[in-house]
Amino acid sequence: MITIRGLHKRFHGTDALRGVDLDIPQGKVTAFLGPNGAGKTTTIKCAMNLIGRDAGDVSVLGVDARSLGPRQWQSIGYVSENRMMPGWMTVPELLNYLRPMYNGSWDRDFEKKLLAEFDLPLKTELRALSRGQRMKAALLSSLAYRPQLVVLDEPFSGLDPLVRDEFLTGLLELTETEGWTVWISSHDIEEVERFADRVAILNDGRVDIQEDVETLQSRFRSVELWFDDDAPLPGGLPATWLNPKAAGRTLRFTDASYDESSSETLLARIFPEHRRHEARRMTLREIFVALARSYRTQPD
Numbered sequence: 223m224i225t226i227r228g229l230h231k232r233f234h235g236t237d238a239l240r241g242v243d244l245d246i247p248q249g250k251v252t253a254f255l256g257p258n259g260a261g262k263t264t265t266i267k268c269a270m271n272l273i274g275r276d277a278g279d280v281s282v283l284g285v286d287a288r289s290l291g292p293r294q295w296q297s298i299g300y301v302s303e304n305r306m307m308p309g310w311m312t313v314p315e316l317l318n319y320l321r322p323m324y325n326g327s328w329d330r331d332f333e334k335k336l337l338a339e340f341d342l343p344l345k346t347e348l349r350a351l352s353r354g355q356r357m358k359a360a361l362l363s364s365l366a367y368r369p370q371l372v373v374l375d376e377p378f379s380g381l382d383p384l385v386r387d388e389f390l391t392g393l394l395e396l397t398e399t400e401g402w403t404v405w406i407s408s409h410d411i412e413e414v415e416r417f418a419d420r421v422a423i424l425n426d427g428r429v430d431i432q433e434d435v436e437t438l439q440s441r442f443r444s445v446e447l448w449f450d451d452d453a454p455l456p457g458g459l460p461a462t463w464l465n466p467k468a469a470g471r472t473l474r475f476t477d478a479s480y481d482e483s484s485s486e487t488l489l490a491r492i493f494p495e496h497r498r499h500e501a502r503r504m505t506l507r508e509i510f511v512a513l514a515r516s517y518r519t520q521p522d
């Protein structure tokens with residue numbers, strides 16, 4: 223659905239994107255994660271043709287992002303915190319205004335369902351709504367025509383926990399029943415973990431990891447070793463052992479390429495004197511935190 227190769231973007235001489243390669247496959251929910259300033263919004267804006275690019279190829283729904291036209295926009299639902307909205311309109315006025323543009327694909331029943339779920343004031347102008355209410359209005363107006371490709375840039379900002387939960391459950395149902403393709407950037411990893419099939423992690427303008435959540439979780443482990451005396455912290459540990467830290471008689475690290483038999487052999491070889499150890503599966507959030515910490519300690 224979206225293919226990005228070698229995407230570069232500079233702002234005032236500073237590199238924001240330094241060769242992004244990314245695939246957003248059809249029918250899957252891809253979570254787009256990364257530390258602040260990694261380049262998530264910039265990548266999404268380049269793909270939505272809201273800003274130009276300095277180099278690289280970006281294909282969206284089979285066309286170059288720079289050629290996105292009304293035909294493709296009928297199939298794309300894009301929501302971002304900073305999306306401009308006509309502040310003088312009320313929610314019903316906004317929907318009345320947009321509906322004819324999506325002739326044929328706008329689903330009135332779905333619109334009504336979302337309107338009821340989001341519990342939005344109908345007589346207040348958009349500019350007088352709260353941030354969360356405006357976000358709901360943006361979500362509603364971008365999903366009511368049942369787009370095949372849903373692009374959400376930080377969609378939860380300002381949404382209260384109940385609405386977040388309802389919105390996510392609704393989105394989950396739709397992705398399953400309608401086979402929607404979703405590309406969602408968010409810092410709310412626990413929320414996206416519930417329904418993401420894939421994860422792409424951006425760091426410093428490049429994609430570091432993109433793979434199925436399942437395979438990512440199967441290769442990451444939080445490892446803890448116990449010793450009889452103070453835990454050693456030798457140099458030259460495998461590069462896939464992230465953030466090793468010794469504290470008292472324990473040593474902890476994140477194994478980014480865990481495999482039961484070879485990892486056990488390696489542990490026994492490097493730490494023959496350890497008394498016992500544990501290798502625990504990690505949540506997506508824990509994996510992200512371990513990676514983000516390792517990015518900070520990596521030389522540029």
Ligand SMILES: Nc1ncnc2c1ncn2[C@@H]1O[C@H](COP(=O)(O)OP(=O)(O)OP(=O)(O)O)[C@@H](O)[C@H]1O
Pocket residue numbers: 233234237238256257258259260261262263264265
């Ligand atoms: N219009 C702009 N002018 C100058 N620099 C910009 C502009 N937009 C983004 N940048 C810079 O590009 C880099 C990437 O920003 P971007 O907003 O894409 O990151 P992000 O991953 O979405 O961050 P966050 O998680 O904080 O929202 C940052 O260093 C940012 O300061």
